[in-house]
Amino acid sequence: MPERSLDAGSAVPGSARPAVRTVTVLGAGSWGTTFAKILADAGRDVTMWARRPEVAAEIAGQHTNSAYLPGATLPDNLTATSDAAAALDGPDAVVLAVPSQSLRDNLGRWRELLPADTILVSLAKGVELGTLKRMSQVVGEIAGVADDSVVVVAGPNLAKEIAAGQPAAGVFACGDHERAVAVQEAAFTSYFRPYTNNDVVGSELAGACKNVVALSCGIAAGLGFGANTVATLITRGLAETARLGVKLGADPMTFAGLAGVGDMVATCASPLSRNRTFGERIGRGETIEQAQEAVGGQVAEGVMSCRSIRDLAHGAGVDMPITDAMYRVCHEGSDPVTVGAELLGREQKPERM
Structure with missing residues (x-):
């Protein structure tokens, strides 16, 4: 579906659209903190939940999150707690800002605390290992709501740049258009321009797959290759x-928009991208463990996602050679140079999407 923009003040008075005035963000990583800042800058009252009490105390008391978003000052209308029950006491919307592979376990602990009829928003980008479910499907299953009622956030969202107020845009995808617009209105600021669409499948797959491609771009850079290779x-x-x-039912135009090419370019080209940085270290000859240590002990999403996306593609009968290559490098110990040569030596064919 085409992306729809929002002009300030466009809400229709008296409409049935749910109002989002208070928001809880579950997770205090870099993107979760940045998204909380966007909401607070847009005038919403925001409470963050942080797993570590010291992180919550710093956010609430000093309005900073030095562990995950150093250098950013957070608004006064943004607070934090490590008490999930307190954080979930009656917000209009709940934002799930935890890694994709831990979403199921975390949401299972929070399920009974979720307010009835709250809008659920997913920031996670991945495909779950084992079940091969998209994040909205995991949320729907655990929270007991319709998959297409979950608002999915996609697009070029490098946290550090947005937290610094650099202009950016995103896509809020949801089968329930009114819910998407409600969150869109709640996140509209002078530096962040949200759009909506109803292609949840395409938006989520684009967000998951770009992490895998970013790994390949990082590996290429680590091997000394330049812009032509990365662009390819x-x-x-x-x-x-x-x-x-x-x-799998996505609108092909989604991949030409912010959720597709927008997120792909940002994640594959920027040194701020954890997946690209991780891949670059692999290309330089480091092990998975060494690369993980270099990015602060966190495994890049693409390392896990290349396995689940590969399995999803195989089940659907879809050829994904770059994803297959990243799986071999990350999980079978294949040499990146050898895998790269095999990619170039594949059967010649016309260019097709």
Whole structure:
């Protein structure tokens, strides 16, 4: 579906659209903190939940999160707690800002605390290992709500740049358009421009697959290759992502928008991208463990997602050679140089999406 923009003050008075005035963000990582800042800058009262009490205390008392978003000053109308029950006491919307592979376990602990009829928003970008479910499907299953009622946030969202107030945009995808617009209105600021669409499948797959392609771009850079190689990987990575998405019911135009090419370019090209940085260290000859240590002990999402996306593609009968290559490098110990040569030596064919 085409992305729809929001102009300030466009809400229709007296409409049935739910109002979002108070928001809880569950998770205090870099993107969760940045999204909380966006909401607070847009005039919403925001409470963050942090797993570590010292992180919550710093956010609430000093309005900073030095562990995950150093250098950013958080608004006064943003507070934090490590008490999930307190955080979930009656917000209009709940934002799930935890890594994709831990979403199920975390949400299971929070399920009984979720207010009735609250709007659920997912920031996670991935495909769950084992079940091969998208994040909105996991949320729907655990929270007992319809999958298409979950608002999915996608697009080029490098946290550090947005937290600094640099202009950016995002897509809020949801089958329930009124819910998407309610969150869109709650996150509209002078520096962040939200759009909506109703293609949850395409938006989520684009967000998951771009992490895998970013790994490949990082590996290419680590091996000493330049812009032509990276551009080739981005373009062909987008092609295989779109093939999978369309096979699973996505709108092909989604992959030409912010959730697709927008997020792909930002994640694959920026040194701020954890997945690209992780891949670059692999390309330089480091092990997975060494690369993990270099990015603060956190495994890049693409390392886990390449396994689940590969399994999802195989089940759907979709050819995804870059994803297959990243799986072999990350999980089978294959040499990146050898895998790269095999990618270049594949059967010649016309360019197709």
